[in-house]
Amino acid sequence: MSYLLRRLALYAVAAWASITLAFVLPRLMPGDPQTAMFARFEGKMSPEGIAALRDTFGFSDAPLAAQYLTYLGNVATGDLGVSASHFPARVGDVIGAGLVWTLWLTGVAVVLAYAIGTALGVLVAWQRGGWLDAIAPPLLALVGAFPFFWLAMLLLLLFGFTLGWAPVRHAHAAGVEPGWTLAFAWSVVTHAALPALTIVVATVGSWLLDMRNTMIGVLGEDYVTLAHAKGLAPRRVMLRYAARNALLPNITSFGMALGFVLSGSLLTEMVFSYPGLGYLLIGAVRSLDYPLIQGLFLTITLAVLGANLLVDLVYVWLDPRARVRTEAP
């Protein structure tokens, strides 16, 4: 079986496992999530009203297999039910609104962190044993030891409340009308500044160490020595010969790290009340909004799986060796 087929099978199994997990969990748990959810309406609503609500949320007394099939059909058509805390909004619409903000914030932060970290990693590996190599890796490792959201709290306090340099919550100012205007764009960018900075600071260290390690491996290769021997300028050897080849294995870790970075950015959103998926998730957990929790779990998991698949495809396209190798790297 070719490398790509194996990977595809893996993603299919992972996707099926997470979709099934979201179905099985609520039905396995001790206590009854439905009752817990509807307990809040008890006394305020007639039993008929609650029964109608149960129907709306897709709870039924049908046999499990039938429920499972209905559920699979709903997921396939993107129908995730009705949110309890944003009632009567559909879960899909609530998530869609949050997804835009998470994609924007995490996307910008990940690209920035990757670019900065990789560039620093190239430099650090090139001047191995130099002052940058002595300072940067341990310092960034220390920063990485702090909890992600704790850094967010610190930056929020320091730059947001004490110095007042950047807005402290939400994705844009309340007075600015969303639209394709300069004022709105500026508001969005300034509001993303602190959360993005948090993600960059917390993750840049791992990119740096990653790149440094692969780069040091590549620097030991014969073709680098040959490039030196040919008398090529050191800059050219560093960038065109060593860094270019070291980037390849780095791409796989990009996919692996995505889930981790996303988890951190979800927590960061909470600290800054940034209206993305993380903020929705915590709201859903606190108000016991099970349909929304499930929907968010599915969206985030499937998004990460999709991103990983994309990274794999890019990798196979970039590196011909991956096309013949059968074992995953």
Add this chain to the structure above:
Amino acid sequence: MIALWRHRRARLGLGILGAFAVLAVVGPWLVGDPTAPVARPLSPPSWAHWLGTTGQGQDVLAQTICGARTSLAIGFVVGISQVAIGAVIGACAGVLRGWVDDVLSLLINVFLIMPGLPLMVIIAAYLPTGATTIALVLIVTGWAWSARVIRAQALAIAGKDFVAAARVAGEGRARIVLVEVLPNMTSLLVSACIGATIYAIGAEVALEFLGLGDVAAVTWGTNLYWATNDSALLTGAWWTFVPTGACVALVGFALALVNGAIDEVGNPRLRAEPVFEAAVRRAGRRGAVSTPVLREELP
């Protein structure tokens, strides 16, 4: 063990860990009830209360010290359990090969590829809140990282002659896994344990920060949960969350130090590297590098 103690950085790391362990065991008796209100809410550090008070007037120092017990306990229990599960599954996959390996590898990869936090949240949201739930969730979601590393090592060891000899001698599969293969990667297992513990402490704090733990208990995670809930940030009350975060980082840092030291003690090449490079520099040469040693890190 003695070699580890000779290592300067390992001694520092073990010292920090020891201090925290003592604090976790005897601390709660020294500071009294951490949940009792003792002074005006959100008062800054003073002589009476070294680290100030929380939004509910509780002593931050007492909360930080008492929080260490649960957080560290969960961290170590989860770290060890993750590696125990990872060792059995990883070693079986590596030794037995064939369809067993295919199935187990698929299982490992599926768990690796699913993003951790949403998975933890959805499981924790349905279980009754408490320390046991948090520990269970972390074990279920985290074991695959160690399993992957251990499987790779088991594959390498299973190819060695002494394992083939054991097979010919008629040893059972279970005996080969438990007696021949696993003891030969002790340093890897210890290092995986430490990595898993670092991960577990961070994840435990994150889950409780989300409010998925028992918010009435005093742990590092709930300390941070209350710090945000009582709008400590709005009033600039840095003392409510800085000490806890610093403790988490310090424990993680100490564990990383010990981990690095174990690596160097167990891997002579890594130990020789700085010596070799210093010699190259003394000779006035540059560009020469010893064979690189790559460390695979557990996230």
